[in-house]
Structure formats: structure tokens, C-alpha cells
Amino acid sequence: MKHNQFAVIGLGRFGSSLALTLAKQGCHVLGVDDNEEIVNDMANKLTHAVMANATDEEALRAIGVRNFDVIVVAIGTDIEASIFATILLKELGAKYVVAKALSELHGRVLSKIGADKVVYPERDMGTRVANQLVSPNLLDIIELSKDYSVAELSVPPRLSGYTIKDLDPRKKYGCSIVAINKKSGVVIAPQATDLINEGDIMVIIGTNDQIESFEKEVLD
Ligand code: ATP
Numbered sequence: 592m593k594h595n596q597f598a599v600i601g602l603g604r605f606g607s608s609l610a611l612t613l614a615k616q617g618c619h620v621l622g623v624d625d626n627e628e629i630v631n632d633m634a635n636k637l638t639h640a641v642m643a644n645a646t647d648e649e650a651l652r653a654i655g656v657r658n659f660d661v662i663v664v665a666i667g668t669d670i671e672a673s674i675f676a677t678i679l680l681k682e683l684g685a686k687y688v689v690a691k692a693l694s695e696l697h698g699r700v701l702s703k704i705g706a707d708k709v710v711y712p713e714r715d716m717g718t719r720v721a722n723q724l725v726s727p728n729l730l731d732i733i734e735l736s737k738d739y740s741v742a743e744l745s746v747p748p749r750l751s752g753y754t755i756k757d758l759d760p761r762k763k764y765g766c767s768i769v770a771i772n773k774k775s776g777v778v779i780a781p782q783a784t785d786l787i788n789e790g791d792i793m794v795i796i797g798t799n800d801q802i803e804s805f806e807k808e809v810l811d
Contacts, residue, residue: 594660595619600645600676602629605691605712606665610637621654645676648683656685664690664706670697674704681705728810730792732802741769742802746791747810756783764805766797 595618599610602624614620614637622633622640633640643650645666656662662685666673670693677690681704690706692698698709722729730743750758761767771778771785772792778785787793795802 596659596661597621598623598654598656598659598662600624600662600664600680601666601673601691602626602633602640603665603667605667606663607633609663609665614638621659623654646672646679648679651676651679651683656680656683659685661687661689664688667691667693673697674700677701677706678704726806726811729806735796738798739796740799740802742795742806743772744793744795744806744810746787746789746793748789750787750810751789753787754783755781755785755787758787758809760795760797760801760805760809764797764801764808766795766801766805768793769796770794 597610597613597618598621599606599613600623602610602622606622606624607629610620610622610633619638622630622637623643623645624630624633624640625642625644627642630640630642641654643654645651645664662680664673664676664680666676673690673692677688680688687707688705689708689710690701692701692709692711693713695711698711701709719731722732728745728747730745732740732742734740755768758768768781769779770793771781771787772794773788774790795805797805
């Protein structure tokens with residue numbers, strides 16, 4: 592079932608971007624921050640915005656934490672506040688708490704005290720930008736596990752007009768093209784005879800080594 596009721600606690604750069612994106616997608620979003628100016632700025636952009644200190648148990652109780660499908664603790668720099676807020680939310684019966692961590696150790700603490708998911712936006716964005724700088728054809732990569740990923744790779748001009756069979760990534764590298772995103776629409780599970788063209792984006796699944804070999808040997 593799709594989640595629709597969200598609360599985002601801490602409306603800094605990460606929290607506000609997350610909250611605004613959810614709101615744009617039609618979700619109900621409550622934003623919480625202890626900075627009045629920030630709350631006023633966000634008030635008409637989200638479903639609700641309230642000023643509250645996330646380490647104050649009564650204030651959290653008042654927002655009715657059980658009513659949300661997901662609560663995101665987007666406080667970072669104030670590690671103590673991020674930890675207290677996460678503990679209190681779980682104690683008050685929050686269904687699913689996503690907490691932002693600034694470091695590996697911070698993340699380990701958040702997991703131990705009950706965060707259902709820990710995210711590392713700075714670390715992950717650093718990795719993503721580095722990957723794109725080293726391999727310009729690599730538009731995005733999502734890690735499925737330590738070894739497996741799904742990658743989006745752009746088709747360079749010189750491969751325009753090739754078929755999937757010409758590239759044959761499954762046979763040559765062990766990874767599979769699961770979709771091609773074209774201007775005209777997305778082709779799911781493309782056939783061997785399907786054509787790729789400049790500007791298309793191939794979605795590839797495989798081990799990190801397989802994707803890297805395909806990217807280096809075929810697209811570079
Ligand atoms: P970002 O990088 O997303 O801007 P950050 O990691 O630097 O954020 P902070 O500056 O600590 O994190 O906090 C982000 C937001 O959370 C700020 O808008 C801040 O006002 C708010 N905030 C911090 N502590 C609390 C708290 N105890 N209760 C409610 N809001 C808080």
C-alpha cells in the first residue's frame with residue numbers, strides 16, 4: 592500500500608527538500624521545526640507546519656505520531672536531538688521512523704535505538720556525484736545489496752542504431768538490460784531486436800563488477 596501521511600522533523604536543506612517533494616507528489620506532509628522563521632516559510636507549502644522541539648515528549652505526543660505512515664527525523668548537526676527525537680517517536684508508537692545520520696557511528700546508534708531506516712544523504716550523494724564524474728555515461732546507480740545494483744546508463748552517439756543483441760550484455764558480461772527509457776516511452780524487458788539510440792537511457796541490473804565492465808568496455 593502506498594504511504595500517504597508523512598511527518599518531517601527538521602526542515603533544514605535535506606528535510607525541506609524531502610518535505611516539498613512529498614507534498615508535490617500529493618502526500619499529506621506535516622513539517623516540524625523549532626525555528627519559527629522556517630516554520631512560517633514552509634506553512635503554505637506543506638499540509639501543516641508546526642513549531643515544536645522534537646526532544647520535547649509532550650510536543651511530539653501532541654502531533655499524534657501514530658497517525659503517520661512515515662516520520663522522517665531530518666535533524667543532523669544536533670546529534671543529541673536526532674537521537675532523542677528518534678527514541679521518543681518509537682516510544683510513542685510511530686509506525687516507521689526514517690532517521691538521517693551524519694556518520695556511520697551516528698547511524699549505528701540510530702539503528703540500535705529503533706530507527707526503522709537510516710539514511711546518509713551526504714555520503715550517498717558524494718558517492719553518486721563521484722561515480723558520475725568518473726563515468727559520464729552512468730546517470731544513476733541504486734545499490735540493491737552489497738554486490739548487486741541497478742544502473743542507468745546513457746547511450747553514446749556511436750551506439751545509435753545498435754540492437755540489444757549487438758551489445759549482448761547478458762552473454763558478454765552477465766548483466767541484463769531490463770528497460771530502455773526512450774523519448775517515446777519506456778520499453779520494459781526489451782527484445783534482442785530492439786534498437787537503442789543516442790539519448791536513450793538503458794536500465795541495467797547485475798553485479799557491480801558486471802555493470803562496470805559493460806560500462807567501460809561498451810560505452811566508454
Ligand atoms: P541540513 O543539512 O539538512 O540543512 P543539518 O544536518 O545541518 O541540516 P540541523 O541544522 O541540525 O541539521 O537541523 C536541520 C533542521 O532541524 C533545522 O531547520 C533546525 O532548525 C531543525 N532542528 C534542529 N534541532 C531541532 C529540534 N530539537 N527540534 C525541532 N527542529 C530542530
